[in-house]
Amino acid sequence: MADAGSLINWSLLALDPPGWGGVLLGGLWQSVQIAIGGYALGLVLGTGGAMGKLYGGPVTRDLLEVYTTLVRAVPELVLILILYYAGTDVLNRLSSAAGWGPVDISGLAAGIFVIGVVQGAYSTEVLRGAIKAVPAGQIEAARAYGMSPLQIMRRITLPAMLPHAIPGLSNLWLIATKDTALLAVVGFSELTLVTRQAAGSTKAYLLFFCAAGALYLMITLVSNVLIGFIERHYRRGMPETVR
Template sequence: MNDAFQLIGFDEGAWGPALAKATVVTMEISIGAFIVGILLGLVTALAKLYGNSKLQTIAKTYTTIFRAVPELLLIILFFYGGSALINSIYAYFGHDSVDVAGLPVAIAVLGLVQGAYASEIFRGAIQSVNSGQTEAALAYGMSKTKIFFRVTLPIMAPLALAGLSNLWVNLIKDSALISVIGTNELLYTAKQAGGSTREYLLFFLTAAFIYYVITLISSYLLRILEVYLRRWQPKH
């Protein structure tokens, strides 16, 4: 048993350094996709609420597609389809084929999926803002851009945070889907370690524990952020 647990240490020949590096890759995927998702979600929500008919149609089509198609299928389509497209372009210009890295594909696909869900969270939060406050800002002479950043955004941010927190936790777990295209994130590395040592249960439990710790830390930090965002709101 002690020999088994030494495998997850940081001694020579142990898998601790590889698992630590894989955890960093998992966080890179999650943070990158979350940032992409927030930006896309906010833009899409604004397009749904304030855009013209064409923008609203595009926004609704985007959210429908990326909420309907399984993320695993999207990852496979983007990875292999994107690889074929890029190599076709390279071949057309007389260049050799290239290998498409899994990390940017993971960030792009998961970001697009998160953006589709985040757009509905932002849309609901924006619609929850009291119209009287925006009307008062208009009467004061503020532009629509200033109203959004100084009135709407500070009010909607705490309202959207709960939904975005759930998206973040789900995103950490969804990052494991990238293992299907061979990216050395946490689950893929745990599977490699299990295959090399025949200690599958040990390494999968280790990966599960790391995901759990990441979630606990994330929940704590998000609670601090929520308190900060609500600091100016009246307490009931």
Template sequence: MSLLSLSSPGWGGVLLMGLLMSLQVAIGGYLLGLLIGIGGAAGKLWGGPILRDLLEVYTTVVRGVPELVLILILYYAGTDAVNQLMQLLGLPAVDISGLTAGIFVIGVVQGAYSTEVLRGAILAVPPGQLEAARAYGMSPLLSLRRITFPAMLPYAIPGLSNLWLIATKDTALLAVVGFAELTLVTRQAAGTTKAFLTFFLAAGALYLMVTLVSNLIIGIIEKRARRGFARPEGAA
């Protein structure tokens, strides 16, 4: 257990720093994906035919290609594309940090799934509620804020919750591009000390802790969002 102590020669502090980096990427990527999902769902539902076709290609490609392949493509090709654009504009190349690139990669992947989750949640809102809002003379924005958003939230939360848990685990894939998140520092610690079982069990425990805490918070949010909803017969 001395290998897991927070002070040297233990690696506990290094593992916690790796966990912190993983959480930063997961939170940033999840929020970016949520923003992309909101725009994507709106575009698929209310956009023109060209926009809908482009969004359909985006969601199909991202959901059809393995995430590890997407991460490799986006991580390297994305940073190269930014620097080439800067060069065309006559600007100096920028040094994109691993944290920024990781958030961008996870965000693009999450955005495709968030688009479909939010689109399905909006379509699940009973049409009669929207017709009633129009009959009362509500503007589209007012109807979205008072009717659509509150009504769609209970349908969206389960899917968005799963995406958050996926985002926390997808950060481990960034180890293949050398980003110092939890999985990579665990491999480094295990390779240095040869205590592979100890360190990978510790990393698994940290991932599990994040999942358990997330499930607790998600349960509170879901319970609050479902206030006033009728319970199915026989439900506790």
């Protein structure tokens, strides 16, 4: 039985192997990679989804509605399980059907894919709202100048919608960093699972979970500072919002 003193055994957090600090930082790095990759994939899917929902044909719109509705109504944990197993399974079958034999999918790629698909649905909704906030006259003016749809998007729609999208997108980024923790359930060794292993083998549960919490909090706080800069940059010329 541990006495009160051994509850805070700081040497457990040392970076070298007897301590688990290095392992935790490795897990943190994995989490950050997945969050960045998944967020980027989500943005790509979201931009396409928002464009399809606003300007696509009736079939595209309905299919996208089904996608965003399903993803937003089912818990992330369940989606991650379905996508993780189904995604790797489908890929394996495809590759064996093509005669390449089973492929070994890295956990990192699977994690990025899973988080990206989930984030894609959310960012579709965020971006759709932001694009709708762009005055229609500006887009019509661009069309009157004879710009192609791609040019309109690049020159007018995307820059003009960014100030409206940034609060939602920054929130999505914070959610992406926290959603990576759910990958612990499918056995991917990101920060939360690594922490649990460290805690389990040293019995210093409180210390390790608090340390991991501090790391997550650090990501959030650093992100908030960066988001503040980005927001100030892109909101130049927008009227001040009263908060």
